[in-house]
Amino acid sequence: xxxxxxxxxxxxxxxxxxxxxxxxxxxxxxxxxxxxxxxxxxxxxxxxxxxxxxxxxxxxxxxxxxxxxxxxxxxxxxxxxxxxxxxxxxxxxxxxxxxxxxxxx
Numbered sequence: 001x002x003x004x005x006x007x008x009x010x011x012x013x014x015x016x017x018x019x020x021x022x023x024x025x026x027x028x029x030x031x032x033x034x035x036x037x038x039x040x041x042x043x044x045x046x047x048x049x050x051x052x053x054x055x056x057x058x059x060x061x062x063x064x065x066x067x068x069x070x071x072x073x074x075x076x077x078x079x080x081x082x083x084x085x086x087x088x089x090x091x092x093x094x095x096x097x098x099x100x101x102x103x104x105x
Contacts (some may be wrong), residue, residue, distance in 0.1 A: 049073045 009015050016032075019025030053069025064072070 048077075 005018055009018070016029055019028055049070040050066070052073040053064075053066045056064045056069035056072055057066055
């Protein structure tokens with residue numbers, strides 16, 4: 001970065017500040033942030049599925065290998081958890097007051 005901007009830039013936000021003000025800079029910021037997000041999601045999905053697959057392989061070595069364990073983790077993470085159902089019923093847990101001695105009369 002010394003040859004490009006004349007100073008050493010270590011923080012990504014400092015580099016992005018140098019890009020502002022042009023169409024090419026905005027496009028570069030978009031493509032870099034999209035690549036970072038894709039890499040971050042890919043790393044997290046892979047790391048989480050392999051660790052849970054390892055656990056399932058240890059628990060049930062006769063029936064589950066790493067690939068099957070990853071499929072089980074994907075099924076549980078995407079379909080069995082169903083976050084839309086949790087969010088849909090959250091008001092019944094949060095919105096209702098807890099019973100107290102004063103409310104029991």
